[in-house]
Amino acid sequence: DGGITQSPKYLFRKEGQNVTLSCEQNLNHDAMYWYRQDPGQGLRLIYYSQIVNDFQKGDIAEGYSVSREKKESFPLTVTSAQKNPTAFYLCASRLAPRPAGLKNPNTGELFFGEGSRLTVL
Amino acid sequence: QKEVEQNSGPLSVPEGAIASLNCTYSDRGSQSFFWYRQYSGKSPELIMSIYSNGDKEDGRFTAQLNKASQYVSLLIRDSQPSDSATYLCAADNYGQNFVFGPGTRLSVLP
Numbered sequence: 001d002g003g004i005t006q007s008p009k010y011l012f013r014k015e016g017q018n019v020t021l022s023c024e025q026n027l028n029h030d031a032m033y034w035y036r037q038d039p040g041q042g043l044r045l046i047y048y049s050q051i052v053n054d055f056q057k058g059d060i061a062e063g064y065s066v067s068r069e070k071k072e073s074f075p076l077t078v079t080s081a082q083k084n085p086t087a088f089y090l091c092a093s094r095l096a097p098r099p100a101g102l103k104n105p106n107t108g109e110l111f112f113g114e115g116s117r118l119t120v121l
Numbered sequence: 122q123k124e125v126e127q128n129s130g131p132l133s134v135p136e137g138a139i140a141s142l143n144c145t146y147s148d149r150g151s152q153s154f155f156w157y158r159q160y161s162g163k164s165p166e167l168i169m170s171i172y173s174n175g176d177k178e179d180g181r182f183t184a185q186l187n188k189a190s191q192y193v194s195l196l197i198r199d200s201q202p203s204d205s206a207t208y209l210c211a212a213d214n215y216g217q218n219f220v221f222g223p224g225t226r227l228s229v230l231p
Binding site: 045056058097 | 153155163164165166167170172209211213216217218219221222223224
């Protein structure tokens with residue numbers, strides 16, 4: 001089945017440890033994203049990548065790092081520099097939007113994985 | 122800073138009524154808008170997208186866009202208790218990424 005797979009679903013980490021969250025998609029999507037969600041809050045963009053070997057910082061990139069070595073994979077590392085890492089982390093992907101009138105138009109909807117919940121003890 | 126704003130709610134409606142969810146956005150250049158539903162503890166799922174001024178209907182859902190007023194809305198007809206969730210409005214930021222609102226919590230009362 002096509003989709004976005006995040007692992008692990010739940011993760012506990014001690015303070016001072018780095019942790020890497022996995023995100024894999026088999027939808028052949030061009031762009032991939034990491035969002036953070038705190039309880040009762042909206043989604044905040046951490047990093048995104050629109051092409052292999054390239055990525056951009058989002059609004060809250062400090063304390064996080066990413067890589068995009070393959071189109072299908074966009075892992076997120078939460079480093080010890082992230083002061084308050086306990087949160088729900090969401091990976092998402094999309095095709096690049098292509099306007100109507102071009103070959104294979106698409107509207108570029110964003111699709112999400114099931115999320116990873118990180119708790120720092 | 123591009124912003125998408127929504128009333129946080131909770132918005133409570135009786136079962137069978139119409140729920141109206143509203144969203145405004147700050148960047149007049151935004152072209153595409155999306156509504157997501159998020160159940161507690163789950164990831165967001167796409168309900169509808171809209172790009173042109175006017176209404177777009179899909180089953181019990183109608184999205185409305187008014188670019189002059191920078192306003193997007195989502196109507197849910199014949200609301201069901203299973204519609205109780207947080208609804209997120211998002212604007213496409215020039216094809217680069219999405220800007221999300223904080224979400225409106227909807228409660229449909231049996």
